[in-house]
Amino acid sequence: MTDWKSNASKPVMDEGLQYHIRCKEGDIAKYVLLPGDPDRVDMIAEEWNEPRKIANYREHRTFSGKTGEVDISACSTGAGGGSTASAFEELAALGGETFIRVGTTAALQEHISPGDLIISSGAVRHDGTSQFYVDDRYPASAHYEVTAALVEAAEQLGHTYHVGVSCSTASWYCGQGRTGFKGYEQSFFKDKVSDLNKAGVLNFEMEAATIFTLAGLYNLKAGSVCTVVANRIKDEFTYGGVEKSVQTANLAVQILAEWEKVRKERNKKYWFPSIGKKELVEE
Numbered sequence: 001m002t003d004w005k006s007n008a009s010k011p012v013m014d015e016g017l018q019y020h021i022r023c024k025e026g027d028i029a030k031y032v033l034l035p036g037d038p039d040r041v042d043m044i045a046e047e048w049n050e051p052r053k054i055a056n057y058r059e060h061r062t063f064s065g066k067t068g069e070v071d072i073s074a075c076s077t078g079a080g081g082g083s084t085a086s087a088f089e090e091l092a093a094l095g096g097e098t099f100i101r102v103g104t105t106a107a108l109q110e111h112i113s114p115g116d117l118i119i120s121s122g123a124v125r126h127d128g129t130s131q132f133y134v135d136d137r138y139p140a141s142a143h144y145e146v147t148a149a150l151v152e153a154a155e156q157l158g159h160t161y162h163v164g165v166s167c168s169t170a171s172w173y174c175g176q177g178r179t180g181f182k183g184y185e186q187s188f189f190k191d192k193v194s195d196l197n198k199a200g201v202l203n204f205e206m207e208a209a210t211i212f213t214l215a216g217l218y219n220l221k222a223g224s225v226c227t228v229v230a231n232r233i234k235d236e237f238t239y240g241g242v243e244k245s246v247q248t249a250n251l252a253v254q255i256l257a258e259w260e261k262v263r264k265e266r267n268k269k270y271w272f273p274s275i276g277k278k279e280l281v282e283e
Contacts, residue, residue, distance in 0.1 A: 015279060018090035021075055021085075022055040023062055028094040029071035031253045034087070034213070036101045036207060038076040040242065044102065045074060047250050057081055067250045069114070069258040074102075081129025081210035088214050090136035094183035098146060098256060101192030102249045103223040106176070106225035108197050112228055114238035117161040117245055118202050119150045122222040130213035140212040142167070146256065154225075159244050160167070164202040168209030175205045177249040193232050195212030204232065217275055225249055 002145045008059040016024040033044055045051035048065035059078030066072060075091055077084040088099065105118055112118070123140040125131065130140060147163070154161040169175035175189035177192035179185045196204075215222035227245040230237040 002039060010034040017145060018093065020058065020086040020206070021060045021062055021090045022057040023090070023094055025094060027062070027073070028032070028057035028066055028075075028091055028096050028101050029073045030095060030097040031070065031072045031076040031102075031256065032091050032096040032099050033072065033249050033253075034077050034084070034099055034211060035074065036079050036084075036205070037103075038075050038078075040102065041074045041076050043243065044246050044250065048072065064151045068257075070254055072253055073252070077101075077207055081127035081168070081235075084207045084210045085129050085214060087134075088211060092218060092220060094173045096220070098143075098214060098224070098253075099211055100146060100249045100252060101205075101208050101211055101226070102245050103205055103207065103224070104229045104239075104245075105201050106230035106232050107202040107228045108167070108201050108232055109162075109203075109233070110255070111231045112162055112202065112231060113160075113242040114228050115230065115244070116228045116237060117159050117248060118166065118226050118228060119147060119153055119154065119161055119163045120161040120166040120202075120205075120208050120226070121147055121163055121210075122165045123212055123224075124167040124196070124201060125213065126163065126170060126175065127168040127206065127209040129185075129210045133213060138213065138216070142211040142212055142214065142223045143217060143221035145259070146252070149252040149255040149259070150225050150248060150257050151225050151265050152201065153248045156251065158247060158248055159246070161225075161248075162202055164177055164200065166203050166205055166208050166226075167201050169204060169206055172206065197233060205229070206207065223252070224253070235250060239256050242271055 051065035
């Protein structure tokens, strides 16, 4: 679609298509996986029942289907906070409620090896995007329930995992303490890895802080699971094992849906009379 008109404050295309992700009402499930790489959407959807391609525009490739019996979607965010925020905003507008980042990452602690998983409980906000939504002191925290489901999924699958704080950066090169073109660097680059290591931060990645901050502000749920492909302390890079984070995220969605089902069944035991007092109804 090359020619269309809309207002500029909130552009929406014909048939209600969202501007960046090119999806409309009914396309997106309440559970949404967020890989950075568009090709990873296909890897995720290969594990589903009834996968169907919804859209493919810019860096945003979107599929929907079922993991087990649970409706699910996946939309690639591209690298970094800016494109991630655009996708998140539009996915939330279409009914996304629980978001799980599925990616790759570089460890900042010596004991974490390539192939391990890192489940982020929170993120240092160096993402360059969340700062434009709320004060810098607002925490980028994963939702406890999503984190617990990811841990449970990793346990069931037998994957080695670590839980802790990540650092989301706006730049893969200088923002993560690497030199730029022709060795360009500033003095503050040099200590970034060691400073974060001493602070107990587990890893570098680029999207979690944006996702966690927006989810917190909008009363939605979010988590993150990433496969380690590098260790910056030991200067190792071994790409592989991405399927572990994909498997863990897909299973976590099934676990979350089951927990929600159990809660609903439990709540059926209660009723609320007009006086407002909760009383237990015996079965």
